[in-house]
Amino acid sequence: MLDHAVGTQEEWLAASKDLLAAEKEHSRRGDELARRRRELPWVPIDKEYAFETNEGTKTLADLFGGRSQLLVYHFMFGFGFRVDEQNPGCIGCSFVADHFDGVVPHLNGHGVTLVAESIAPLQQLQVYADRMEWTFPWVSSLGSDFRFDFGAAFTEEQQKNGAVYNFRHEAEVSPQREGMSAFILRDGVVHHTYSTYARGVEQLMGTFGYLDVSPLGRNEEPEHTGAWWHRHDEYETLEATAQ
Amino acid sequence: MTDHTVATQEEWQKARDALLQDEKELTRRNDELARKRRELPWVKVEKSYTFETERGTKSLAELFDSRSQLLVYHFMFGPPYTAGCTVCSSIADTLAPHVPHLQARDTTLLLASRAPLENLLAYRQRMGWAIDWVSSGGSDFNRDLGLLHTEEELKPFLDGPIPPVVEQMAQASGTDVAGYVAEGPGLSAYALLDGTVYRTYVTTARGLEPAMAYYGLLDRTPLGRQEEGEAEHWLRRHDEY
Numbered sequence: 001m002l003d004h005a006v007g008t009q010e011e012w013l014a015a016s017k018d019l020l021a022a023e024k025e026h027s028r029r030g031d032e033l034a035r036r037r038r039e040l041p042w043v044p045i046d047k048e049y050a051f052e053t054n055e056g057t058k059t060l061a062d063l064f065g066g067r068s069q070l071l072v073y074h075f076m077f078g079f080g081f082r083v084d085e086q087n088p089g090c091i092g093c094s095f096v097a098d099h100f101d102g103v104v105p106h107l108n109g110h111g112v113t114l115v116a117e118s119i120a121p122l123q124q125l126q127v128y129a130d131r132m133e134w135t136f137p138w139v140s141s142l143g144s145d146f147r148f149d150f151g152a153a154f155t156e157e158q159q160k161n162g163a164v165y166n167f168r169h170e171a172e173v174s175p176q177r178e179g180m181s182a183f184i185l186r187d188g189v190v191h192h193t194y195s196t197y198a199r200g201v202e203q204l205m206g207t208f209g210y211l212d213v214s215p216l217g218r219n220e221e222p223e224h225t226g227a228w229w230h231r232h233d234e235y236e237t238l239e240a241t242a243q
Numbered sequence: 244m245t246d247h248t249v250a251t252q253e254e255w256q257k258a259r260d261a262l263l264q265d266e267k268e269l270t271r272r273n274d275e276l277a278r279k280r281r282e283l284p285w286v287k288v289e290k291s292y293t294f295e296t297e298r299g300t301k302s303l304a305e306l307f308d309s310r311s312q313l314l315v316y317h318f319m320f321g322p323p324y325t326a327g328c329t330v331c332s333s334i335a336d337t338l339a340p341h342v343p344h345l346q347a348r349d350t351t352l353l354l355a356s357r358a359p360l361e362n363l364l365a366y367r368q369r370m371g372w373a374i375d376w377v378s379s380g381g382s383d384f385n386r387d388l389g390l391l392h393t394e395e396e397l398k399p400f401l402d403g404p405i406p407p408v409v410e411q412m413a414q415a416s417g418t419d420v421a422g423y424v425a426e427g428p429g430l431s432a433y434a435l436l437d438g439t440v441y442r443t444y445v446t447t448a449r450g451l452e453p454a455m456a457y458y459g460l461l462d463r464t465p466l467g468r469q470e471e472g473e474a475e476h477w478l479r480r481h482d483e484y
């Protein structure tokens with residue numbers, strides 16, 4: 001039974017125009033925040049970080065791949081986040097990463113390199129990327145302080161005593177969390193410009209944008225007790241199992 | 244020498260904390276807008292539309308493919324185009340990965356354009372997209388949504404100075420400016436309940452930016468979108484960079 005208000009075209013149009021004004025205001029606020037992000041001071045990085053990549057060991061400056069800007073997605077994999085032996089990649093991060101391959105050519109064409117980083121052996125990342133059919137660059141930060149220094153992984157001591165995540169002290173932190181950090185290379189020096197965590201990474205994904213314009217939205221309340229999303233190759237098998 | 248302010252970690256942190264509060268506020272405002280969208284009245288779609296698909300001619304209700312929600316991305320690819328619009332192509336690059344996740348939310352997402360189906364499918368093959376694409380050229384679907392413009396409506400625009408970006412995009416689609424801008428981009432949303440299709444939401448122009456995932460990322464890079472004052476748009480098809 002339909003329990004939603006049904007209107008005439010004229011009523012819908014009047015309501016849509018009001019909504020449009022609010023949407024436009026929202027777009028402009030988004031522009032304003034983007035401007036303020038660009039105004040953040042840049043912090044030079046003098047610490048050395050090493051990453052294992054498909055093309056050998058690289059420094060943070062090497063990861064730029066000849067471009068001036070770098071985005072690093074902190075992908076939760078292994079290291080305290082292994083779901084099981086077959087599924088070492090975090091489901092939420094896999095959902096985020098499903099969006100990367102489509103944007104990589106456009107970002108690269110606009111002077112931005114996007115890579116994902118995880119604390120795990122490179123070979124494990126390659127196996128999982130093959131399974132998921134991803135082609136974006138994914139590097140191993142295993143053995144480096146990189147992810148810890150940029151607030152997306154936590155030492156055993158921090159896990160016990162609490163730590164700062166998303167710029168706020170949390171009494172309990174898991175071994176790692178999701179996030180993205182942005183860097184610029186100027187005169188041979190890498191500068192950290194921006195990091196975002198938690199719901200900040202929603203803005204890196206398109207699927208929520210689509211759900212937010214669907215009649216029922218994200219459709220998560222009130223029965224939403226856990227994540228509805230799965231790895232993109234698991235929906236069918238999991239649905240079949242549930243039936 | 245960098246001409247940007249360089250600071251200590253502490254100074255950066257202070258600025259970042261202030262920004263975070265406003266980012267959180269914007270995220271919550273976005274949730275609020277999503278709520279308002281769901282509160283829009285639904286409008287019964289009483290006219291019958293037909294679409295050419297890979298599985299034959301279908302009605303709007305059939306496009307739901309047994310799901311309760313339908314999202315149609317109106318891709319600018321009119322009959323005279325020899326290739327899909329470059330900007331729509333960049334959007335479509337990000338669409339196929341959504342499909343399994345949206346289906347899990349009982350939502351079908353597909354592309355619709357006015358060009359003949361065979362032109363759409365040939366271009367899809369070139370671009371390597373795994374998403375359904377239907378031709379809406381056989382009915383008034385685009386026109387009724389305000390996404391097809393007549394020559395008379397376009398006259399004031401065509402008589403004025405044409406922005407170089409529009410010339411660039413028309414040329415990249417193998418058509419003239421009048422042919423290119425006859426089509427409009429858009430996203431429309433529908434609900435199917437008890438056999439009746441309701442239109443719930445339509446957006447265009449910057450309302451499509453949430454579908455342009457690269458903007459969300461560029462808005463978090465040190466230099467941003469870098470588009471102001473550029474006569475030529477930086478976007479290309481993914482196989483043309």
